[in-house]
Amino acid sequence: MSSSRSSSRSSMSSARCSRSSGTDETTNSTCTDDKVNFSGNLSEAKAALRSHHVKARRRACRDAESWRAKNSQVAEYTAQYVRSLRREGQPLRIAAYVPLADEPGAGFLLETLETDVDELWLPICMPDARLHWSRYAGPDSLHIPNPRLPVSEPVGPGIASADCLPRLDLVIVPALAIARDGYRLGKGAGFYDRAIAEARSYVSSQTESAASSMPELLGLVFASEVCDSVPHNHRDCAVDKIMTEMGVRNLS
Template sequence: MSDRQLPAKTALRDQLLAARRRRPLLEVGEAARATAEHLLHAPEVRRAATVAAYVSTGAEPGTSSLLAGLTAAGKRVVLPRLLPDGDLDWGTWRGETALAPARMGLLEPVDSLGVDAVATADVVLVPGLAVSADGMRLGRGGGSYDRALARVPAGTWTCVLLHEEEVGIEVPAEPHDRRVRAAATAAGITRFGPAPA
């Protein structure tokens, strides 16, 4: 089934994107700093040697503070590079000045580690628009992150970054959709499964 056959998914995306566009930039920045603090103190992130993350755009929950904090903590960070077929290659985070403009208003690393590099991460932080109470993530509809998450080994901590009201929403799902193990917001981290040791 494609998104064209799931009008409920399209309608939910439109509603969530409209709400994000109305969010004041000051609020987005404050929420980004709070979300970063929660993630940087999460046991899964503290233990990680390599973290897969991304560079936020627009009204997405911001990642600048998070990326700076991961670097300061000595983590190796890999970021996605959108390929022409919609899949994700990965490159190394070397600071904002080492990013290049890309399609769809994205900023990406210039090096290429390959599509399987996401499997080397101990923690995978992904964007999304919503997540259900059981961890079903709603993305923007391209399937890029569902493909990437399919390469992540079982047991790897996967977490979607969202605004508080985007957590616990009923999300229409298709067979290719991938669940995440947690959601991070300015209010804290919601885990969908057993607590970390």
């Protein structure tokens, strides 16, 4: 990754990964944009907010024309942002994922991105609940390894997050909701938090600053899923910027 991209942005992201107190498993936060209130146990708070957003997406999917338009807009704005990262004479390497039918960019994201980058890496879910990564080589390079979970992945073998992510310029991260400070609500398995933590741990063992060699993290959600706050603790990693069907949003 180009040294010109190792800015204070990365330092802020690294700090957001660990600033919450050590073992505190309680929360008292509000997602005011969605009229969802939660207080008490962290797991229960996350589950309540997760259920809310899953149901909201299912309702939104019923309007097929509007849903398709929003997904197309997310993909196009994401591609525009990716193009803005290119530096003359340097390869552009990013990681993304194959959106499910109810996720932003569904049906458009990979097709829109693949012509704008030199390397596009996609995640492979490993049995130990960790992510490995493999180069995308077109639709024929994808398969669904588990019929019970309709998640498309590249055919392996892949490489570990610690070996892949530090050399990239951008990692596009899925979410159900993202707070204005960058903390995201995932689906509960912790794949991305674990992958980012592994990469940062490896980089910090090789250099003085893990932040200086980490890629930017871009979270994808719909505009209605940007919240005032989401419940989180010290294991949750924040994104650096938010992308919606309205375009890119800086953190506040």
